[in-house]
Every structure is written in structure tokens, then in C-alpha cells.
Amino acid sequence: MLLRGILAAVVGTVFMTLSSTSEQYWVGRQPSVVPGQATARLLRPFGIKEVKGRALDLLAYWTHWVYGTLWGVLFWALVDPAGLPLGLAGVVFFLAVWGAEQIHLPVLKLAPWPWKWGLKYNLIDAWHHVTYAGGTVLGWHLIGLVR
Numbered sequence: 001m002l003l004r005g006i007l008a009a010v011v012g013t014v015f016m017t018l019s020s021t022s023e024q025y026w027v028g029r030q031p032s033v034v035p036g037q038a039t040a041r042l043l044r045p046f047g048i049k050e051v052k053g054r055a056l057d058l059l060a061y062w063t064h065w066v067y068g069t070l071w072g073v074l075f076w077a078l079v080d081p082a083g084l085p086l087g088l089a090g091v092v093f094f095l096a097v098w099g100a101e102q103i104h105l106p107v108l109k110l111a112p113w114p115w116k117w118g119l120k121y122n123l124i125d126a127w128h129h130v131t132y133a134g135g136t137v138l139g140w141h142l143i144g145l146v147r
Contacts (some may be wrong), residue, residue, distance in 0.1 A: 004143050005076025006069055016132035023124060034106025034110050035067060036060030037080030041108050068132065071097055075136050086137055092134035098126060 024031060036059035040051040046145060051059055078089040105111035114122055 015135025
């Protein structure tokens, strides 16, 4: 069942990637390197000084996918051991993932605190996380159909 949670989170990450990439093109912004910057900051104690350019782009890409996939452990824990109904697990999952981002990015000094973002950017960010949580729920459901 843990594998099901991890694979469901991969599906969720696909949904979030589609959402954020579409939004990126619509508003004309560059892909975010914040995931790579966060990883680079966490790697500083291990001798990684600074990551820039294409290396940062690559680190951001892989961090996005690995981070999104690893959240599947929490989703599995909510559905399987905790026994939450799928819909409720999706809501709790959304709140946990989005809430974690709202805290760890400002703590790492990679983004201002959410109340400084403005309503528009909070709604856009929330939407991307809703698509992630919804995609994860859908992934869990679809994987259950093929068992």
C-alpha cells in the first residue's frame, strides 16, 4: 500500500506540473528554480556552496519530482494506517502540503511570508496545490482499480 501512495503522489505531481507549466506560459514567467534553491540551501552543511545556471534548473526539476513523490508517504499514512476516507485524506493532504510550503519557503528565505504575497498569488499557489492533492487522490483511486 505504501507503493500505492508513492505512485499516487507521482500522478499528483504530474497534475501540479501541468497546472504550473500552463500558468507559467499564460502569464509569461520563467520556470521556478525555488525547489532547487531550497535543496541547495539544505545541502550547504555538506559542502555545496552555490548552484547556478543550468545546474540550478536541473536541481529544481529533480527536486520538484522527488519532493512531490515523497509526499506520497503522508498520503498513504492518511488513507491506510489512519483510515481516513479518500476525500477527507485529500483535504488533509492539501492542507499539510500547502501549509508546509507556506512555512518552509519563508524560513529558508526563498519567499516572503504568505500574507505579503497578495490574494492573487496565494490563490494561484493554492490552485496548484489543489491540483496536486486532487491528482494524488485520483491516482490512488485509479491504482486501486488495477489491483
